[in-house]
Amino acid sequence: MTSAAGLPWVQRVKETPVGEVxxxxxxxxxxxxxxxxxxxxxxxxxxxxxxxxxxxIGDPDADSPVLVTSNYKLTLDALRKELAAVTCxxxxxxxxxxxxxxxxxxxxxxxxxxxxxxxxxxLEALVRHRTLVLPxxxxxGVAAHLVHKTxxxxxxxxPVRARDIPAFFHNKMKKDRDMRTVRFPLRDRLVLIPLExxxxxxxxxxxxxxxxxxxxxxxxxxxxxxxxxxxVPFLGAVLAGCVLVPVLLPLIPVRSFALKGxxxxxxxxxxxxxxxxxxxxxxxxxxxxxxxxxxxFALFFTGSTTFTSVSGVRREVRIAFxxxxxxxxxxxxxxxxSKLVALHHIS
Amino acid sequence: MKxxxxxxxxxxxxxxxxxxxxxxxxxxxxxxxxxxxxxxxxIIDRDACMECGACARNCPVDAIRVESGTGxxxxxxxxxxxxxxxx
Ligand code: SF4
Ligand code: SF4
Numbered sequence: 001m002t003s004a005a006g007l008p009w010v011q012r013v014k015e016t017p018v019g020e021v022x023x024x025x026x027x028x029x030x031x032x033x034x035x036x037x038x039x040x041x042x043x044x045x046x047x048x049x050x051x052x053x054x055x056x057i058g059d060p061d062a063d064s065p066v067l068v069t070s071n072y073k074l075t076l077d078a079l080r081k082e083l084a085a086v087t088c089x090x091x092x093x094x095x096x097x098x099x100x101x102x103x104x105x106x107x108x109x110x111x112x113x114x115x116x117x118x119x120x121x122x123l124e125a126l127v128r129h130r131t132l133v134l135p136x137x138x139x140x141g142v143a144a145h146l147v148h149k150t151x152x153x154x155x156x157x158x159p160v161r162a163r164d165i166p167a168f169f170h171n172k173m174k175k176d177r178d179m180r181t182v183r184f185p186l187r188d189r190l191v192l193i194p195l196e197x198x199x200x201x202x203x204x205x206x207x208x209x210x211x212x213x214x215x216x217x218x219x220x221x222x223x224x225x226x227x228x229x230x231x232v233p234f235l236g237a238v239l240a241g242c243v244l245v246p247v248l249l250p251l252i253p254v255r256s257f258a259l260k261g262x263x264x265x266x267x268x269x270x271x272x273x274x275x276x277x278x279x280x281x282x283x284x285x286x287x288x289x290x291x292x293x294x295x296x297f298a299l300f301f302t303g304s305t306t307f308t309s310v311s312g313v314r315r316e317v318r319i320a321f322x323x324x325x326x327x328x329x330x331x332x333x334x335x336x337x338s339k340l341v342a343l344h345h346i347s
Numbered sequence: 348m349k350x351x352x353x354x355x356x357x358x359x360x361x362x363x364x365x366x367x368x369x370x371x372x373x374x375x376x377x378x379x380x381x382x383x384x385x386x387x388x389x390i391i392d393r394d395a396c397m398e399c400g401a402c403a404r405n406c407p408v409d410a411i412r413v414e415s416g417t418g419x420x421x422x423x424x425x426x427x428x429x430x431x432x433x434x
Contacts, residue, residue, distance in 0.1 A: 105399075105417060139375035139401035140415065157374050175374065182377035184350055250348045303419025305350075307378065309398040310416040312353040313423050321424075 004051045008032075009080075014056055018122040023056045024076075026084035032077055039074060048073045049097025054121040058087035062128045065169065067158070068114065069135060070095040070103050082162040086169060089127065093117055104141030111146050118151050133158045133173070136180055184306045189246045192304045196242040200297065207234050214336055218343055233272050237290040240264045241297025246304075257308070258320040261298025265291040281338045288331035292324045349378075351394040358414040359396045363387050365410045372402035372411060 004010055008031060010022040028036075039048050052071045056064075057080060066089045069079055076092065093113045095103035103109035114132070118124070134142060136157045144155035159168050159179035168175060211234075212227035219226070244264045245252070252260045269290040273283055299316055302308040359380070366387040373381050373388065378395040381388045381402070388410075400415025416422070 104401075136375060136377065136401075139405055140399045142404070144371060144405050145407040160377060177379060180374065180377065181379055250350050255351060255353050300420050303421065305418075307350050307395065307397050308352045308418050309357045309396060310418045310423065311358050311398060311414065312356045313418050313420065314427075315353060315356055317420060317423050317427070 004053065004055070007050070009077075010055075014059075016126055018054070018126045021054050021056050021089075023058070024080050024090070026057060026080050028077055028081055036074055036077060050076055050092060052092045052094035052117065054123065054126070055090040055092060056088070057083050057090065060087050060089050062126065064088050064127070065129075065131065065133055066091055066123065066127060067133045067165075068093060068138070070098065070100045070109055070138075072097050072099045072103075075099050078162045079165075082165055086166055089123075091117060091121065091123065091132070100135045101137040104138045107141050109138045109141040111141075111143050111150075114142060114147055115150050118153065124152070130154055131156060135162075136160045136175075137182075182306045184249070186247070188306075189249060192301075193243055193246055196246070196297075196301065196304065199300075200238050200242050204235060204238055207231065207238075214339070218339055233269075233276075233286045233290050234293060236268050236272060237265060237293035238297055240268045240290075240294040241300070244268075245294070245298040246301055249305075256316055257298045257302050258295045258316050258324070261295035262291055264298070265294035268294065279338070279342075281334065285331045285334040285338060288327050289335065292328040292331065295320065296324050296328070349395065351392075352397070354394055357393060357396045357398055358412070359390065359393060359398070359402075360412045361388065361390055362410045362412075363389065365408050367408055367410075369407060371405045371407065375401040375405050377401075 004022045007022070008029070009025050011025045012023050013020045014023050035048075050071045050073050064087050067079070068091045069075055071092045071094055076090075079090070093103075093109055094117070095108040095113070098106065098108065100109055124130075130153050132147070132153045133156050134144075137160055139157055142155065144157070147153060147155050156173055157175075158165060158173075159175055160182055161179070164179045168179060208227065208231050211231045212222065212224060215227045215230065216222045241261050241264070245257070245260050248264065249260070252263055254260055254263065269287040272286060272290065276286070278286060299320060302313045302316070368383065368386045368388065370383065370388070373383070377399065378392070378397060380390060380392050380396045382391045383389075396413070397418070398413055398415045400413055403409075403411040403413045403415070416426075
């Protein structure tokens with residue numbers, strides 16, 4: 001377990017009754033920050049697990065509290081950064097380098113993993129007390145009463161956010177409403193947008209090539225200017241669903257995400273109609289394209305929120321998909337046909 | 348601002364008879380769905396529930412039922428296709 005000793009964020013190694021335990025630094029260095037930034041951008045994602053096992057912060061002893069966490073480096077960084085004033089042990093589970101919340105969903109942050117990790121680290125020989133502090137967001141993967149029954153360790157669920165941990169300990173391990181509540185502020189929504197856009201990018205590139213190819217077949221020349229002009233409504237609709245809906249989320253006065261997308265789409269469609277003033281058929285096709293696209297992409301954002309339920313998504317998909325997909329396909333076909341017709345009129 | 352998803356859609360239910368009032372569900376719920384009332388827990392904000400399943404998993408007397416699962420369109424579509432094949 002001393003394989004972690006050589007890591008740059010490990011300050012020193014402490015001799016204990018259960019062997020050497022690495023003590024981690026509580027200040028993030030430039031190297032950590034740089035790496036974290038790259039990981040957020042999606043680069044270098046794979047290698048971001050830390051070795052699971054036992055770590056320490058400060059100069060912990062047999063009475064120091066034990067905090068359980070995942071072995072995703074960003075999670076560990078967020079934690080140690082907030083714990084400068086908290087002397088404790090860290091029990092890092094093997095969640096395959098995934099954060100606590102997602103790992104709990106995938107059942108790698110689990111009762112079984114805790115029980116196994118307790119055995120492997122012989123924690124019971126290190127500390128005198130029998131209490132584990134778990135992050136609250138790990139609770140969907142762990143059954144506290146089963147951990148207690150199997151290992152004798154009582155599980156206390158700490159606050160949602162690492163920054164509340166010092167206050168939590170100060171407060172005799174009691175949480176107030178604020179500490180246990182997950183919100184979804186603008187900041188958190190903005191962070192998710194790049195990821196949504198990366199996924200949308202594939203669709204956008206495919207869409208643009210399709211439009212360019214259609215223009216090419218119709219006009220006989222490959223003209224990217226025209227193709228881009230024809231492509232703008234679709235681009236706008238994707239951005240409406242992927243950017244505007246997440247940004248405006250609580251301000252759009254309906255609960256269904258498909259409807260949220262539809263509302264933003266209507267505003268966008270009005271703008272496009274005004275800017276392009278197309279023919280009637282073209283106008284209808286473009287509007288339907290925008291509405292169905294922005295609605296679909298808004299619906300996809302349910303996968304990133306912190307408050308949507310599976311039952312709700314199921315219901316939306318069941319209602320919206322049979323309507324939106326045919327409309328999307330129809331609008332593309334009508335757009336193409338109307339172009340063909342216009343071409344014949346000219347020639 | 349507290350955000351809530353669709354009205355009357357989540358699968359959460361609680362058997363007040365067997366609840367022993369340990370408050371574990373309150374400690375793990377990220378959306379303040381429960382409240383203690385006469386030494387037992389009651390659901391006060393059902394629409395805020397995201398079906399994470401934390402409450403049901405940590406209830407020592409198995410008093411809570413919720414059908415939890417991975418949200419998002421792709422998992423839901425996959426699950427529908429699987430069901431479609433099974434039928
Ligand atoms: S499933 Fe999750 S969000 Fe819903 S009541 Fe239980 S703990 Fe709260
Ligand atoms: S966890 Fe179960 S027993 Fe405990 S308060 Fe909640 S419903 Fe009641």
